[in-house]
Amino acid sequence: MSVDLSSCNRVVIKVGSSTLTGNAGANLDPKAIDNLVDVVAKLRKENKEVIVVSSGAIAAGLSPLGLSSRPSDLITQQAAASVGQGLLMARYTESFNRFKITTSQVLITIEDIKRQGHVENIKGVLNSLLKLGVVPIINENDTVGTDEIRYGDNDGLAALVTTLITADLLILITDIDGLYDANPKDASAKQIHRVSDISKIDIKTLGGAGAAGVGSGGMITKIEAAKVVTKAGIGMLLTSLSDLPSALAGGEVGTYFYPN
Numbered sequence: 001m002s003v004d005l006s007s008c009n010r011v012v013i014k015v016g017s018s019t020l021t022g023n024a025g026a027n028l029d030p031k032a033i034d035n036l037v038d039v040v041a042k043l044r045k046e047n048k049e050v051i052v053v054s055s056g057a058i059a060a061g062l063s064p065l066g067l068s069s070r071p072s073d074l075i076t077q078q079a080a081a082s083v084g085q086g087l088l089m090a091r092y093t094e095s096f097n098r099f100k101i102t103t104s105q106v107l108i109t110i111e112d113i114k115r116q117g118h119v120e121n122i123k124g125v126l127n128s129l130l131k132l133g134v135v136p137i138i139n140e141n142d143t144v145g146t147d148e149i150r151y152g153d154n155d156g157l158a159a160l161v162t163t164l165i166t167a168d169l170l171i172l173i174t175d176i177d178g179l180y181d182a183n184p185k186d187a188s189a190k191q192i193h194r195v196s197d198i199s200k201i202d203i204k205t206l207g208g209a210g211a212a213g214v215g216s217g218g219m220i221t222k223i224e225a226a227k228v229v230t231k232a233g234i235g236m237l238l239t240s241l242s243d244l245p246s247a248l249a250g251g252e253v254g255t256y257f258y259p260n
Ligand code: GLU
Pocket: 017, 054, 055, 056, 057, 058, 059, 081, 139, 140, 142, 148, 149, 150, 152, 153, 154, 214, 215, 216, 217
């Protein structure tokens, strides 16, 4: 694995719903958030600027609504996200407080990033927050947009934000420990640790959405995200949350997509 963290000043870390629910079924797992925040705090201590792109609003909204699983209709998913977003942020705030790190909530849509005026505002605010030493926590504004609920679980949003603020690295955290050359459930599937030519990846042979059924992403949207950032000259690391500390220390875990 070849992440050279010493040359990365600005890092975007995206975490999806299925990682944040971990062993807690459809509910948020506070330990998963703490584990992620531990890594972010370490990066901040090394003076790196970090932006977190986090799903989990829908998952956090399920239990207050008395739901045991993600609803199938879009409008109830959006309603659950509205209930859960504040709770998700409260959990992040509590966890970052252990390190006296200030966080902020940034809710945007893919369309905002494509719209002149909005995009300059987003860029300006994110740069300002980073300068102030804050860790911005971005999620899709699920009342307004549904791109990432329907497809991608914020993988696409994270890729666009990474290029927008010219970060040096995008880290996509996934429940699988990296990219495999076939469905990872097949015993013969082999992990690929480095991808230098993304055009050689055959997405048809890769696995589907997250195991817990609480997110909407999958390997395909991760490869699409890798295409966007590597084309912009930025590297992308795909790793599980448990392997993240080792991956950032240069261990041979996860999959690193080299910038194009
Ligand atoms: N914005 C959604 C959430 O926070 C992410 C997409 C999803 O979970 O599908 O839950």
